[in-house]
Amino acid sequence: MTSPRERILASIRDGLLRAHLPADADGPPRHAAGESAAPTVADMPDQFSAALTALSGHVHRASGAAGVADVIAGIARAHQAASCISWDDEHLGCAGLLGVLSSRGLARVTYDVSGEPGQRAVDVDALAGVGLGLTGAHAALAETGGLVLVSGPGRGRLASLLPPVHVAVVAERRLRPSLSALLREEPDLLDAGSNVVIVAGPSRTADIEMTLTHGVHGPKHLHVILTA
Amino acid sequence: MTDAALAFHRRIDTALADAGLRRALTLTTGRLASGRTGAFGGLADAEACRQEARLARASAVARLDSYLDRFASAAAARGSTVHWAETAADARRIITGIANDRGIRLAVKSKSMATEEVELNEALEHAGVRVVETDLGEFVVQLGGDRPSHIITPIIHLTRQDVAALFREKLGAAPEEVADIPAMTALARRVLRAEFLRAGMGISGVNLAVAETGSICVVTNEGNGRLTTTLPRVHVALLGLERIVPTAADLASVLTVLARSATGQASSVYTNVITGPRRRGGGRGGPEAGDPDGPEELHIVILDNGRSRLLGTPLSEILYCVRCGACLNVCPVYRLIGGHAYGGVYPGPVGSVVMPGLHGVEGWSELAHASSLCGACRDACPVKIDLPHLLLAVRREAAARQLAPLWIRAAMPVYAAVVTRPWLYRWVGRAAARLARVVQHEGWIRRLPGPLGAWTASRDFPIPAARSFVEEHQARKAAAR
Numbered sequence: 001m002t003s004p005r006e007r008i009l010a011s012i013r014d015g016l017l018r019a020h021l022p023a024d025a026d027g028p029p030r031h032a033a034g035e036s037a038a039p040t041v042a043d044m045p046d047q048f049s050a051a052l053t054a055l056s057g058h059v060h061r062a063s064g065a066a067g068v069a070d071v072i073a074g075i076a077r078a079h080q081a082a083s084c085i086s087w088d089d090e091h092l093g094c095a096g097l098l099g100v101l102s103s104r105g106l107a108r109v110t111y112d113v114s115g116e117p118g119q120r121a122v123d124v125d126a127l128a129g130v131g132l133g134l135t136g137a138h139a140a141l142a143e144t145g146g147l148v149l150v151s152g153p154g155r156g157r158l159a160s161l162l163p164p165v166h167v168a169v170v171a172e173r174r175l176r177p178s179l180s181a182l183l184r185e186e187p188d189l190l191d192a193g194s195n196v197v198i199v200a201g202p203s204r205t206a207d208i209e210m211t212l213t214h215g216v217h218g219p220k221h222l223h224v225i226l227t228a
Numbered sequence: 229m230t231d232a233a234l235a236f237h238r239r240i241d242t243a244l245a246d247a248g249l250r251r252a253l254t255l256t257t258g259r260l261a262s263g264r265t266g267a268f269g270g271l272a273d274a275e276a277c278r279q280e281a282r283l284a285r286a287s288a289v290a291r292l293d294s295y296l297d298r299f300a301s302a303a304a305a306r307g308s309t310v311h312w313a314e315t316a317a318d319a320r321r322i323i324t325g326i327a328n329d330r331g332i333r334l335a336v337k338s339k340s341m342a343t344e345e346v347e348l349n350e351a352l353e354h355a356g357v358r359v360v361e362t363d364l365g366e367f368v369v370q371l372g373g374d375r376p377s378h379i380i381t382p383i384i385h386l387t388r389q390d391v392a393a394l395f396r397e398k399l400g401a402a403p404e405e406v407a408d409i410p411a412m413t414a415l416a417r418r419v420l421r422a423e424f425l426r427a428g429m430g431i432s433g434v435n436l437a438v439a440e441t442g443s444i445c446v447v448t449n450e451g452n453g454r455l456t457t458t459l460p461r462v463h464v465a466l467l468g469l470e471r472i473v474p475t476a477a478d479l480a481s482v483l484t485v486l487a488r489s490a491t492g493q494a495s496s497v498y499t500n501v502i503t504g505p506r507r508r509g510g511g512r513g514g515p516e517a518g519d520p521d522g523p524e525e526l527h528i529v530i531l532d533n534g535r536s537r538l539l540g541t542p543l544s545e546i547l548y549c550v551r552c553g554a555c556l557n558v559c560p561v562y563r564l565i566g567g568h569a570y571g572g573v574y575p576g577p578v579g580s581v582v583m584p585g586l587h588g589v590e591g592w593s594e595l596a597h598a599s600s601l602c603g604a605c606r607d608a609c610p611v612k613i614d615l616p617h618l619l620l621a622v623r624r625e626a627a628a629r630q631l632a633p634l635w636i637r638a639a640m641p642v643y644a645a646v647v648t649r650p651w652l653y654r655w656v657g658r659a660a661a662r663l664a665r666v667v668q669h670e671g672w673i674r675r676l677p678g679p680l681g682a683w684t685a686s687r688d689f690p691i692p693a694a695r696s697f698v699e700e701h702q703a704r705k706a707a708a709r
Contacts, residue, residue, distance in 0.1 A: 004312035008296075009297055015536050015538070016290070016291075018541075019540060020541070115524045125425060145495075152507070153509065153517055156520040158458065161451065161455065180480045188441075190479075191441045193507070194507045195458070195500070195501070195522060196503070199497065200495040201497050203449070203497060204450070204497055205365075205413060205449060207363070208364070208388055208391055209388050210256055211388075213409055213410050215413070216451070217417060217420065217451035218450065218498065
């Protein structure tokens with residue numbers, strides 16, 4: 001008695017013997033096509049800002065924990081957010097930021113979602129009303145305005161997903177031309193966490209009459225604070 | 229005509245008679261197609277990007293047994309549970325089993341064509357699991373007991389007024405909650421967020437799977453794909469077995485063309501790569517060393533359902549497809565009749581190959597005839613699938629199985645005998661032209677007698693010119709001398 005795995009793989013091998021696959025596609029993959037469009041290092045902050053702004057994201061520039069906290073406090077005020085869920089300080093790329101924010105009245109709600117079904121519902125319910133999510137980023141992509149977020153300890157997925165406002169603090173040195181360039185530099189990146197997500201702009205839909213609308217499931221507002 | 233052909237023609241008549249649908253199709257497909265052109269315009273060498281994406285898919289399909297095996301081992305090594313479903317029924321049994329074993333009563337779903345293909349929702353509901361579609365378009369489809377009409381934008385056949393009426397009837401929405409599209413979107417967010425927070429299972433499809441790391445990639449613009457794969461305790465992903473790329477670099481190659489082709493975006497809003505379930509800290513000491521969120525279990529169900537058999541047919545190139553929908557938007561037939569008329573889960577040029585490919589030409593070969601073989605689909609395809617060639621292969625297969633009506637099978641050898649003999653061709657042409665002028669009505673031939681009536685049922689001919697091309701050519705040559 002063979003397993004379904006063995007039967008399916010055998011059926012594929014059998015199919016491949018008779019497959020009509022075009023000869024032009026029978027070569028090793030190359031990964032260089034997007035390259036000539038790659039920006040120079042000096043252009044990347046501007047290109048990133050232009051790409052993200054075109055997607056209805058907002059780009060700020062600030063330096064130091066106090067400067068970054070000013071920007072975040074302003075965003076929180078504008079959206080009447082009293083609390084935030086956040087990555088740990090060490091992953092925000094801005095030493096002491098959470099302390100400064102707390103002293104300005106933006107409380108951090110910490111969490112560790114339970115694996116037990118009943119408790120899990122209680123845990124996520126407690127996060128449902130939080131007004132702002134705060135993250136750093138592993139990298140930012142100049143070509144598309146995308147933020148590369150890698151999950152892990154102190155770097156939860158929900159901070160960039162659940163609240164209506166997502167603020168990311170990103171150092172300029174984390175900018176890369178494109179996803180292809182980033183993966184060339186770090187070929188094992190996909191394995192770095194259980195979740196690697198590239199966020200390019202606020203949540204959007206055009207399902208009804210092709211009319212662009214933001215904030216259908218993910219955050220309606222995305223702010224990126226670029227630090228030197 | 230066969231029953232399937234008659235039913236297809238009836239669906240086409242229904243679609244063509246729907247003026248609202250025609251307007252919506254023109255608007256949507258036009259915008260998507262021009263968005264695609266614009267997005268590719270932003271690439272320095274769009275053609276090289278398409279070829280690179282094609283190679284990424286082709287290299288995986290050419291050694292699919294080894295890459296799929298490697299994917300399954302890599303996924304299992306990172307804590308995913310891998311299941312193998314030979315048929316749609318297997319997939320339904322596996323997934324309902326996962327739900328029932330854990331006492332799960334509510335599942336949220338992010339948009340997935342594969343789950344529609346195996347009719348998963350009906351099976352789960354039957355097993356006592358409520359299923360909520362969370363893509364805005366699919367949510368509307370589900371509320372209305374409707375079917376999606378486009379792979380990417382499921383409700384192009386509905387107006388905002390249709391959606392408002394549905395929300396008022398099914399959700400009890402107040403007038404101000406359906407006043408405009410942003411209000412309706414906000415209402416859907418509220419209703420669906422409550423479901424996300426309660427659901428015990430999240431079900432997604434897979435856009436692409438990476439063999440080397442056992443990762444699955446799910447792209448969405450709304451963010452429902454992320455919520456589906458993050459909040460519920462159990463995540464189940466249904467993966468069509470051909471959707472593999474060898475490496476992360478190959479994934480990037482395909483992503484470069486995928487969103488551009490689907491919606492005209494350089495990148496989807498959320499490109500979500502998942503490698504195993506939530507990672508727990510190493511020691512038993514505490515949660516601080518592990519992921520604070522994410523699903524406890526990740527089940528990847530690898531679906532065959534006719535794909536491995538398709539691989540051994542002349543249609544095998546269709547397995548490169550990444551389901552972007554670009555071929556729908558440029559197809560002159562799809563743009564007139566829309567997705568419902570095709571009758572299957574996958575419409576348009578891709579559906580006209582995939583449906584007979586997965587389910588056999590009997591009952592589905594008619595779709596391949598609803599094409600002028602103009603080649604627009606091939607030019608739009610991000611992985612350069614030669615769709616006209618595959619549509620002809622479906623027709624050839626149908627002919628070989630004698631699925632065409634008897635009179636066509638009888639007429640074709642006669643036609644071949646005529647057109648390969650110039651003297652006979654000229655003689656028959658003159659006779660036919662004379663006959664045409666007898667049966668014409670106001671300059672058009674709208675109905676021919678006998679079996680030829682099947683030809684004119686969907687075509688009007690202008691009457692032939694007084695002189696044939698050859699006669700005209702010879703006359704001009706003579707005059708010039």
